[in-house]
Amino acid sequence: MTTAMFGGVSIGLGAGLLFLLEGRIAGVSGILARGLDPTDDARAWRLLFVAGLVAGGAIVAMLVPGALPGAPGVSTPRLVAAGALVGVGSGIANGCTSGHGLCGVARGSTRSIAAVATFMAAGMLTVLAVGVAR
Amino acid sequence: MSQRTSLVAAGSGVLFGAGLAVSGLTRPEMVQGFLDVTGRWDPTLGVVMAVAAAINAALVAVAMRRRRPLCAETLSLPATGRVDRRLLAGAAVFGVGWGLVGICPGPALTSLASGDPSVLAFVAAMTAGLVLTRVVATRARDGRRTNHKESAMLARFFVFAVTILLPGVAQAVTLATPLLQGDTALTCAVTNVGTQEASLASVEMFGATGMAVLADDYCGATLGPRQSCQLVEGGTRPLGFCQVTGSGKLRLTIIGYDAAGPMAALPGTAK
Numbered sequence: 001m002t003t004a005m006f007g008g009v010s011i012g013l014g015a016g017l018l019f020l021l022e023g024r025i026a027g028v029s030g031i032l033a034r035g036l037d038p039t040d041d042a043r044a045w046r047l048l049f050v051a052g053l054v055a056g057g058a059i060v061a062m063l064v065p066g067a068l069p070g071a072p073g074v075s076t077p078r079l080v081a082a083g084a085l086v087g088v089g090s091g092i093a094n095g096c097t098s099g100h101g102l103c104g105v106a107r108g109s110t111r112s113i114a115a116v117a118t119f120m121a122a123g124m125l126t127v128l129a130v131g132v133a134r
Numbered sequence: 135m136s137q138r139t140s141l142v143a144a145g146s147g148v149l150f151g152a153g154l155a156v157s158g159l160t161r162p163e164m165v166q167g168f169l170d171v172t173g174r175w176d177p178t179l180g181v182v183m184a185v186a187a188a189i190n191a192a193l194v195a196v197a198m199r200r201r202r203p204l205c206a207e208t209l210s211l212p213a214t215g216r217v218d219r220r221l222l223a224g225a226a227v228f229g230v231g232w233g234l235v236g237i238c239p240g241p242a243l244t245s246l247a248s249g250d251p252s253v254l255a256f257v258a259a260m261t262a263g264l265v266l267t268r269v270v271a272t273r274a275r276d277g278r279r280t281n282h283k284e285s286a287m288l289a290r291f292f293v294f295a296v297t298i299l300l301p302g303v304a305q306a307v308t309l310a311t312p313l314l315q316g317d318t319a320l321t322c323a324v325t326n327v328g329t330q331e332a333s334l335a336s337v338e339m340f341g342a343t344g345m346a347v348l349a350d351d352y353c354g355a356t357l358g359p360r361q362s363c364q365l366v367e368g369g370t371r372p373l374g375f376c377q378v379t380g381s382g383k384l385r386l387t388i389i390g391y392d393a394a395g396p397m398a399a400l401p402g403t404a405k
Binding site: 001003004005006007008009010011012013014015016017018019020021022023024025026028029032033034036037038039044045046048049050051052053054055056057058059060061064067068069070071072074076078079080081082083084085086087088089090091092093094095096097098100101102103105106107109110111114115116118119120121122123124125126127128130131 | 139140142143144145146147148149150151152153154155156157158159160161162163166169170171172173178181182183184185186187188189190191192193194196197198202203204205206207208209210211212214215216217220221222223224225226227228229230231232233234235236237238239240242243244245246247248249250252253255256257258259260261262263264265266267268271272286287291
Protein backbone atom coordinates (compact mmCIF):
# COMPACT_ATOMS: atom_id res chain seq x y z
CA MET A 1 0.00 0.00 0.00
CA THR A 2 2.93 2.34 0.75
CA THR A 3 4.33 1.79 -2.74
CA ALA A 4 0.90 2.47 -4.20
CA MET A 5 0.74 5.76 -2.27
CA PHE A 6 4.11 6.83 -3.69
CA GLY A 7 2.58 6.19 -7.10
CA GLY A 8 -0.32 8.42 -6.09
CA VAL A 9 2.13 11.19 -5.14
CA SER A 10 3.74 10.92 -8.57
CA ILE A 11 0.36 11.04 -10.36
CA GLY A 12 -0.68 14.07 -8.28
CA LEU A 13 2.60 15.86 -9.01
CA GLY A 14 2.32 15.13 -12.74
CA ALA A 15 -1.21 16.53 -12.94
CA GLY A 16 -0.61 19.38 -10.47
CA LEU A 17 2.59 20.64 -12.10
CA LEU A 18 0.98 20.67 -15.55
CA PHE A 19 -1.74 22.94 -14.16
CA LEU A 20 0.51 25.11 -11.98
CA LEU A 21 3.16 25.68 -14.67
CA GLU A 22 1.10 25.70 -17.86
CA GLY A 23 -2.48 26.03 -16.68
CA ARG A 24 -3.44 22.82 -18.50
CA ILE A 25 -5.64 20.03 -17.20
CA ALA A 26 -4.19 16.50 -17.21
CA GLY A 27 -7.27 14.81 -18.63
CA VAL A 28 -5.90 11.90 -20.63
CA SER A 29 -8.90 11.30 -22.92
CA GLY A 30 -9.17 14.99 -23.85
CA ILE A 31 -5.42 15.30 -24.35
CA LEU A 32 -5.42 12.29 -26.69
CA ALA A 33 -8.51 13.43 -28.64
CA ARG A 34 -7.31 17.01 -29.10
CA GLY A 35 -3.74 15.88 -29.74
CA LEU A 36 -5.10 14.02 -32.79
CA ASP A 37 -7.27 16.91 -33.98
CA PRO A 38 -5.47 18.69 -36.85
CA THR A 39 -7.59 21.80 -36.34
CA ASP A 40 -6.27 22.23 -32.81
CA ASP A 41 -3.29 24.57 -32.73
CA ALA A 42 -1.87 23.23 -29.45
CA ARG A 43 -1.36 19.61 -30.45
CA ALA A 44 2.35 19.19 -29.81
CA TRP A 45 2.36 19.39 -26.01
CA ARG A 46 -0.56 16.94 -25.93
CA LEU A 47 1.26 14.34 -28.01
CA LEU A 48 4.36 14.87 -25.86
CA PHE A 49 2.27 14.24 -22.74
CA VAL A 50 1.02 10.97 -24.29
CA ALA A 51 4.61 9.99 -25.18
CA GLY A 52 5.55 10.81 -21.56
CA LEU A 53 2.86 8.44 -20.26
CA VAL A 54 4.25 5.57 -22.34
CA ALA A 55 7.84 6.46 -21.36
CA GLY A 56 6.93 6.60 -17.66
CA GLY A 57 5.37 3.15 -17.94
CA ALA A 58 8.41 1.81 -19.80
CA ILE A 59 10.81 3.11 -17.13
CA VAL A 60 8.86 1.50 -14.30
CA ALA A 61 8.38 -1.77 -16.24
CA MET A 62 12.15 -2.06 -16.61
CA LEU A 63 12.70 -1.53 -12.87
CA VAL A 64 9.71 -3.43 -11.48
CA PRO A 65 8.83 -6.66 -13.29
CA GLY A 66 5.11 -7.26 -13.40
CA ALA A 67 4.19 -3.55 -13.05
CA LEU A 68 2.67 -3.56 -16.54
CA PRO A 69 0.89 -6.90 -16.95
CA GLY A 70 -0.95 -5.57 -20.02
CA ALA A 71 -4.58 -6.35 -20.69
CA PRO A 72 -6.41 -9.03 -18.73
CA GLY A 73 -6.85 -12.44 -20.33
CA VAL A 74 -10.21 -11.75 -21.91
CA SER A 75 -11.33 -12.25 -25.52
CA THR A 76 -10.29 -9.67 -28.14
CA PRO A 77 -13.91 -8.74 -29.02
CA ARG A 78 -14.54 -7.91 -25.35
CA LEU A 79 -11.33 -5.84 -25.20
CA VAL A 80 -12.24 -3.92 -28.35
CA ALA A 81 -15.84 -3.40 -27.19
CA ALA A 82 -14.61 -2.13 -23.81
CA GLY A 83 -12.08 0.14 -25.52
CA ALA A 84 -14.76 1.59 -27.79
CA LEU A 85 -17.12 2.18 -24.84
CA VAL A 86 -14.32 3.88 -22.88
CA GLY A 87 -13.45 6.08 -25.89
CA VAL A 88 -17.01 7.03 -26.83
CA GLY A 89 -18.07 7.48 -23.20
CA SER A 90 -15.18 9.74 -22.22
CA GLY A 91 -15.60 11.63 -25.52
CA ILE A 92 -19.27 12.35 -24.79
CA ALA A 93 -18.67 13.12 -21.12
CA ASN A 94 -15.63 15.29 -21.95
CA GLY A 95 -13.41 13.45 -19.52
CA CYS A 96 -12.44 10.20 -17.87
CA THR A 97 -10.93 9.01 -14.59
CA SER A 98 -8.12 11.58 -14.89
CA GLY A 99 -9.92 14.66 -16.22
CA HIS A 100 -13.06 14.29 -14.09
CA GLY A 101 -11.80 11.95 -11.37
CA LEU A 102 -8.45 13.49 -10.56
CA CYS A 103 -8.51 17.08 -11.85
CA GLY A 104 -12.21 17.96 -11.77
CA VAL A 105 -12.72 16.68 -8.25
CA ALA A 106 -9.57 18.51 -7.08
CA ARG A 107 -11.09 21.78 -8.43
CA GLY A 108 -14.43 20.97 -6.81
CA SER A 109 -16.30 20.93 -10.16
CA THR A 110 -19.92 19.82 -9.76
CA ARG A 111 -19.96 18.34 -13.28
CA SER A 112 -16.91 16.24 -12.51
CA ILE A 113 -18.26 14.99 -9.20
CA ALA A 114 -21.50 13.95 -10.95
CA ALA A 115 -19.48 12.22 -13.71
CA VAL A 116 -17.32 10.35 -11.18
CA ALA A 117 -20.33 9.15 -9.20
CA THR A 118 -21.97 7.97 -12.45
CA PHE A 119 -19.01 6.10 -13.91
CA MET A 120 -18.13 4.51 -10.57
CA ALA A 121 -21.69 3.26 -10.19
CA ALA A 122 -21.74 1.99 -13.80
CA GLY A 123 -18.35 0.31 -13.30
CA MET A 124 -19.44 -1.37 -10.08
CA LEU A 125 -22.68 -2.61 -11.66
CA THR A 126 -20.72 -3.95 -14.65
CA VAL A 127 -18.24 -5.83 -12.46
CA LEU A 128 -21.18 -7.20 -10.47
CA ALA A 129 -23.03 -8.25 -13.65
CA VAL A 130 -19.93 -9.87 -15.16
CA GLY A 131 -19.35 -11.71 -11.87
CA VAL A 132 -22.94 -12.94 -11.73
CA ALA A 133 -22.82 -14.05 -15.39
CA ARG A 134 -19.65 -16.01 -14.66
CA MET B 135 4.67 26.47 -28.49
CA SER B 136 7.68 27.09 -26.30
CA GLN B 137 10.30 24.52 -25.53
CA ARG B 138 9.39 24.90 -21.88
CA THR B 139 5.81 23.85 -22.58
CA SER B 140 7.11 20.74 -24.37
CA LEU B 141 9.38 19.91 -21.48
CA VAL B 142 6.67 20.43 -18.85
CA ALA B 143 4.15 18.33 -20.83
CA ALA B 144 6.58 15.45 -21.39
CA GLY B 145 7.82 15.56 -17.79
CA SER B 146 4.30 15.68 -16.42
CA GLY B 147 3.39 12.72 -18.66
CA VAL B 148 6.37 10.72 -17.37
CA LEU B 149 5.45 11.46 -13.72
CA PHE B 150 1.82 10.57 -14.40
CA GLY B 151 2.63 7.34 -16.29
CA ALA B 152 5.28 6.21 -13.81
CA GLY B 153 2.86 6.94 -10.96
CA LEU B 154 0.14 4.83 -12.60
CA ALA B 155 2.57 1.92 -13.04
CA VAL B 156 4.05 2.19 -9.52
CA SER B 157 0.66 2.45 -7.83
CA GLY B 158 -0.69 -0.61 -9.65
CA LEU B 159 -3.46 1.23 -11.54
CA THR B 160 -2.02 -0.38 -14.69
CA ARG B 161 -3.06 -3.76 -13.27
CA PRO B 162 -6.64 -4.30 -14.46
CA GLU B 163 -7.40 -6.73 -11.65
CA MET B 164 -6.68 -4.02 -9.09
CA VAL B 165 -9.13 -1.67 -10.83
CA GLN B 166 -11.79 -4.38 -11.03
CA GLY B 167 -11.02 -5.29 -7.40
CA PHE B 168 -11.86 -1.71 -6.43
CA LEU B 169 -15.12 -1.81 -8.40
CA ASP B 170 -16.01 -5.22 -6.93
CA VAL B 171 -17.71 -3.79 -3.83
CA THR B 172 -19.92 -6.82 -3.30
CA GLY B 173 -17.04 -9.27 -3.57
CA ARG B 174 -13.39 -9.18 -2.66
CA TRP B 175 -13.09 -5.38 -2.43
CA ASP B 176 -9.62 -3.88 -2.89
CA PRO B 177 -9.48 -0.25 -1.64
CA THR B 178 -6.03 0.49 -3.15
CA LEU B 179 -7.34 2.47 -6.16
CA GLY B 180 -9.37 4.71 -3.87
CA VAL B 181 -6.35 5.40 -1.65
CA VAL B 182 -4.09 6.14 -4.65
CA MET B 183 -6.69 8.47 -6.19
CA ALA B 184 -7.19 10.26 -2.85
CA VAL B 185 -3.43 10.84 -2.42
CA ALA B 186 -3.08 11.97 -6.06
CA ALA B 187 -6.13 14.27 -5.85
CA ALA B 188 -4.90 15.83 -2.57
CA ILE B 189 -1.48 16.68 -4.05
CA ASN B 190 -3.06 17.87 -7.29
CA ALA B 191 -5.57 19.97 -5.33
CA ALA B 192 -2.76 21.66 -3.38
CA LEU B 193 -0.95 22.68 -6.60
CA VAL B 194 -4.23 23.64 -8.29
CA ALA B 195 -5.09 25.87 -5.30
CA VAL B 196 -1.79 27.74 -5.70
CA ALA B 197 -2.46 28.27 -9.41
CA MET B 198 -6.06 29.39 -8.79
CA ARG B 199 -4.93 31.89 -6.15
CA ARG B 200 -2.38 33.40 -8.57
CA ARG B 201 -5.11 33.43 -11.26
CA ARG B 202 -2.49 32.51 -13.84
CA PRO B 203 0.01 29.69 -14.23
CA LEU B 204 3.73 30.19 -13.65
CA CYS B 205 4.87 29.67 -17.26
CA ALA B 206 1.83 30.51 -19.40
CA GLU B 207 -0.61 33.39 -19.83
CA THR B 208 -3.90 31.83 -18.83
CA LEU B 209 -5.40 28.92 -16.96
CA SER B 210 -7.18 26.73 -19.53
CA LEU B 211 -10.24 25.82 -17.52
CA PRO B 212 -13.04 23.85 -19.13
CA ALA B 213 -16.24 25.81 -19.64
CA THR B 214 -18.35 25.33 -16.58
CA GLY B 215 -21.83 24.17 -17.23
CA ARG B 216 -24.65 22.34 -15.62
CA VAL B 217 -24.82 18.64 -15.03
CA ASP B 218 -26.69 17.51 -18.13
CA ARG B 219 -27.91 14.26 -19.65
CA ARG B 220 -25.01 14.18 -22.08
CA LEU B 221 -22.46 14.20 -19.24
CA LEU B 222 -24.22 11.49 -17.27
CA ALA B 223 -24.86 9.29 -20.32
CA GLY B 224 -21.21 9.58 -21.39
CA ALA B 225 -19.97 8.79 -17.89
CA ALA B 226 -22.27 5.76 -17.69
CA VAL B 227 -21.04 4.39 -21.06
CA PHE B 228 -17.47 5.02 -19.93
CA GLY B 229 -18.10 3.22 -16.61
CA VAL B 230 -19.42 0.10 -18.36
CA GLY B 231 -16.30 -0.13 -20.56
CA TRP B 232 -14.08 0.57 -17.56
CA GLY B 233 -15.71 -2.17 -15.50
CA LEU B 234 -15.64 -4.70 -18.38
CA VAL B 235 -11.84 -4.94 -18.48
CA GLY B 236 -10.51 -2.63 -15.78
CA ILE B 237 -8.67 -0.23 -18.09
CA CYS B 238 -9.20 3.52 -18.52
CA PRO B 239 -7.39 5.94 -20.88
CA GLY B 240 -4.35 6.82 -18.72
CA PRO B 241 -3.36 3.26 -17.76
CA ALA B 242 -4.20 2.11 -21.32
CA LEU B 243 -1.64 4.49 -22.87
CA THR B 244 0.90 3.76 -20.12
CA SER B 245 0.44 0.00 -20.65
CA LEU B 246 1.40 0.38 -24.33
CA ALA B 247 4.93 0.09 -22.91
CA SER B 248 4.19 -3.51 -21.93
CA GLY B 249 4.19 -4.42 -25.64
CA ASP B 250 1.04 -6.50 -25.10
CA PRO B 251 -0.83 -6.52 -28.45
CA SER B 252 -4.13 -6.71 -26.54
CA VAL B 253 -3.39 -3.27 -25.07
CA LEU B 254 -2.85 -1.94 -28.59
CA ALA B 255 -6.24 -3.37 -29.62
CA PHE B 256 -7.87 -1.63 -26.63
CA VAL B 257 -6.08 1.67 -27.33
CA ALA B 258 -6.99 1.54 -31.04
CA ALA B 259 -10.68 0.99 -30.22
CA MET B 260 -10.58 3.69 -27.55
CA THR B 261 -8.88 6.20 -29.85
CA ALA B 262 -11.36 5.42 -32.63
CA GLY B 263 -14.20 6.03 -30.15
CA LEU B 264 -12.71 9.35 -29.02
CA VAL B 265 -12.01 10.58 -32.56
CA LEU B 266 -15.46 9.50 -33.77
CA THR B 267 -17.19 11.31 -30.90
CA ARG B 268 -15.17 14.43 -31.61
CA VAL B 269 -15.95 14.30 -35.33
CA VAL B 270 -19.67 13.90 -34.62
CA ALA B 271 -19.61 16.75 -32.08
CA THR B 272 -17.71 19.02 -34.51
CA ARG B 273 -20.19 18.19 -37.28
CA ALA B 274 -23.15 18.94 -35.03
CA ARG B 275 -21.61 22.28 -34.08
CA ASP B 276 -20.54 23.37 -37.55
CA GLY B 277 -23.60 22.13 -39.42
CA ARG B 278 -24.09 19.15 -41.73
CA ARG B 279 -21.89 20.41 -44.50
CA THR B 280 -18.43 19.89 -43.15
CA ASN B 281 -15.12 20.41 -44.79
CA HIS B 282 -11.93 18.43 -44.97
CA LYS B 283 -11.48 18.67 -41.21
CA GLU B 284 -12.90 15.23 -40.55
CA SER B 285 -10.97 13.35 -43.16
CA ALA B 286 -7.82 15.15 -42.09
CA MET B 287 -8.55 14.16 -38.51
CA LEU B 288 -9.05 10.51 -39.41
CA ALA B 289 -5.94 10.50 -41.57
CA ARG B 290 -4.06 11.97 -38.66
CA PHE B 291 -5.32 9.14 -36.47
CA PHE B 292 -3.96 6.49 -38.81
CA VAL B 293 -0.67 8.29 -39.34
CA PHE B 294 -0.36 8.62 -35.58
CA ALA B 295 -1.06 4.94 -35.05
CA VAL B 296 1.40 3.79 -37.67
CA THR B 297 4.26 6.22 -37.19
CA ILE B 298 4.25 6.79 -33.46
CA LEU B 299 2.56 3.90 -31.74
CA LEU B 300 3.78 0.90 -33.70
CA PRO B 301 7.54 1.60 -33.67
CA GLY B 302 7.23 2.62 -30.03
CA VAL B 303 5.44 -0.59 -29.21
CA ALA B 304 7.92 -2.64 -31.24
CA GLN B 305 10.72 -1.02 -29.28
CA ALA B 306 8.95 -1.70 -26.01
CA VAL B 307 8.42 -5.32 -27.03
CA THR B 308 12.14 -5.70 -27.70
CA LEU B 309 12.99 -4.13 -24.37
CA ALA B 310 10.47 -6.20 -22.51
CA THR B 311 11.01 -9.51 -24.35
CA PRO B 312 12.73 -11.22 -21.41
CA LEU B 313 9.66 -10.39 -19.36
CA LEU B 314 7.07 -11.23 -21.96
CA GLN B 315 8.26 -14.56 -23.26
CA GLY B 316 8.26 -17.33 -20.76
CA ASP B 317 11.66 -18.97 -20.77
CA THR B 318 10.40 -22.31 -19.55
CA ALA B 319 7.10 -24.09 -19.47
CA LEU B 320 6.79 -26.46 -16.53
CA THR B 321 4.21 -28.67 -14.96
CA CYS B 322 4.02 -27.64 -11.36
CA ALA B 323 2.11 -28.36 -8.24
CA VAL B 324 0.69 -25.06 -7.03
CA THR B 325 0.00 -25.15 -3.32
CA ASN B 326 -2.01 -22.52 -1.54
CA VAL B 327 0.18 -21.49 1.40
CA GLY B 328 -2.86 -20.69 3.50
CA THR B 329 -5.04 -23.73 2.97
CA GLN B 330 -2.36 -26.18 1.75
CA GLU B 331 -4.67 -27.11 -1.13
CA ALA B 332 -2.64 -28.23 -4.10
CA SER B 333 -3.43 -28.38 -7.79
CA LEU B 334 -1.45 -29.29 -10.91
CA ALA B 335 -0.80 -26.57 -13.44
CA SER B 336 1.29 -25.72 -16.47
CA VAL B 337 3.36 -22.72 -15.52
CA GLU B 338 5.35 -20.50 -17.84
CA MET B 339 8.25 -18.89 -16.02
CA PHE B 340 9.19 -15.30 -16.81
CA GLY B 341 12.67 -15.08 -15.33
CA ALA B 342 13.80 -15.26 -11.76
CA THR B 343 11.56 -12.56 -10.35
CA GLY B 344 9.18 -12.11 -13.27
CA MET B 345 5.81 -13.54 -13.89
CA ALA B 346 4.33 -16.95 -14.33
CA VAL B 347 1.16 -17.51 -16.28
CA LEU B 348 -0.92 -20.51 -15.36
CA ALA B 349 -2.47 -22.37 -18.23
CA ASP B 350 -6.22 -22.22 -18.72
CA ASP B 351 -6.67 -25.78 -17.53
CA TYR B 352 -5.63 -24.80 -14.04
CA CYS B 353 -8.44 -25.11 -11.57
CA GLY B 354 -8.49 -21.62 -10.09
CA ALA B 355 -10.78 -22.53 -7.24
CA THR B 356 -8.01 -22.93 -4.68
CA LEU B 357 -6.40 -19.56 -5.35
CA GLY B 358 -7.96 -16.13 -5.24
CA PRO B 359 -6.38 -12.72 -5.87
CA ARG B 360 -3.49 -11.82 -3.57
CA GLN B 361 -3.19 -15.32 -2.18
CA SER B 362 0.26 -16.78 -1.78
CA CYS B 363 1.17 -20.12 -3.22
CA GLN B 364 4.15 -22.36 -3.61
CA LEU B 365 5.28 -23.73 -6.97
CA VAL B 366 6.78 -27.20 -7.01
CA GLU B 367 8.08 -28.47 -10.34
CA GLY B 368 6.97 -31.98 -11.25
CA GLY B 369 5.79 -32.45 -7.72
CA THR B 370 9.35 -32.57 -6.38
CA ARG B 371 11.56 -29.49 -6.87
CA PRO B 372 10.32 -26.35 -5.13
CA LEU B 373 10.66 -23.46 -7.55
CA GLY B 374 9.68 -20.66 -5.24
CA PHE B 375 6.75 -18.71 -4.01
CA CYS B 376 4.37 -16.49 -5.79
CA GLN B 377 1.29 -14.41 -5.33
CA VAL B 378 -1.76 -14.48 -7.51
CA THR B 379 -2.15 -11.02 -8.98
CA GLY B 380 -4.71 -11.66 -11.64
CA SER B 381 -7.87 -13.48 -12.45
CA GLY B 382 -9.30 -15.06 -15.56
CA LYS B 383 -6.14 -16.44 -17.05
CA LEU B 384 -4.32 -16.40 -13.74
CA ARG B 385 -1.15 -14.40 -13.61
CA LEU B 386 1.28 -15.01 -10.79
CA THR B 387 4.01 -12.63 -9.75
CA ILE B 388 6.92 -14.66 -8.51
CA ILE B 389 8.23 -12.96 -5.40
CA GLY B 390 11.00 -15.43 -4.76
CA TYR B 391 12.46 -17.92 -7.21
CA ASP B 392 15.77 -19.69 -6.95
CA ALA B 393 16.70 -21.74 -10.00
CA ALA B 394 19.53 -23.44 -8.09
CA GLY B 395 17.57 -24.85 -5.22
CA PRO B 396 14.58 -24.60 -2.94
CA MET B 397 13.62 -21.29 -1.42
CA ALA B 398 13.96 -21.01 2.34
CA ALA B 399 10.69 -19.31 3.09
CA LEU B 400 8.10 -17.00 1.66
CA PRO B 401 9.07 -13.49 2.74
CA GLY B 402 6.75 -12.37 5.46
CA THR B 403 5.44 -15.80 6.41
CA ALA B 404 6.55 -18.30 8.99
CA LYS B 405 8.50 -21.35 7.86
